[in-house]
Amino acid sequence: MPAWDAYKEVARKRGALALELFAVESVPAGGPASVPENVEKHLEYQQEQESKGTLVLAGPVSNAAGDLMEGAGLIIYRAASIEEARAIADADPMHVSGARTYSLRRWLVNEGSLTISVGLSTRSVSLA
Template sequence: MELFVVHSTPGRDMDLVKATLPDHLAYQKQIEAQGVLFLAGPVSDATGEEMQAQGMMIYRARDMAAARAFAEADPMHSAGARSFEIRKWLVNEGSINVSVALSGQSAEFS
């Protein structure tokens, strides 16, 4: 599996974005359960202070075509509420630390 970064940008119809949000979140949950969705969430503006409806998702997929198919199937994209750009991500450096508390039913990344 390879990693793909999807940058998602809202269109001009924010009512459509809001109306599509429940289906989008259900889709994200579905592909997370399938092992496709690695991480996802909103991205701030350049100051780091304002969340301006930009989004980023990281998918695990066998190739670009498969990743694109997942992005196109997202209700936000298929309904035309948002557009997206997708890039393959070759991860060379870094680390991920995860703490899972089973009895507390929580997980933490650092």
């Protein structure tokens, strides 16, 4: 059994969720105008992936100090394999155009909590 699968099995045996997702760190690669030129197509692609159930979460991240947004983004995909996740990331218009490059990692979600509140009469949703 490959090491990654063995780790997932151990996590499951101890009661952890062991949900395998894929994390993409996307960073600017082209000139200063290349990211804005591709934002609309990128956001359409993200919406398409969300509709398919492939996109879990996505958004910009700060620099290491936490005080500046420097154009990096984090995208979490749901996929059957790392190869499938790579194909999804490769097809992102930001990556196709060369405006951004990315690194891809497996992420085994084991612990944590998430609270979602849905207001039926107000048609509101909040996430905490």
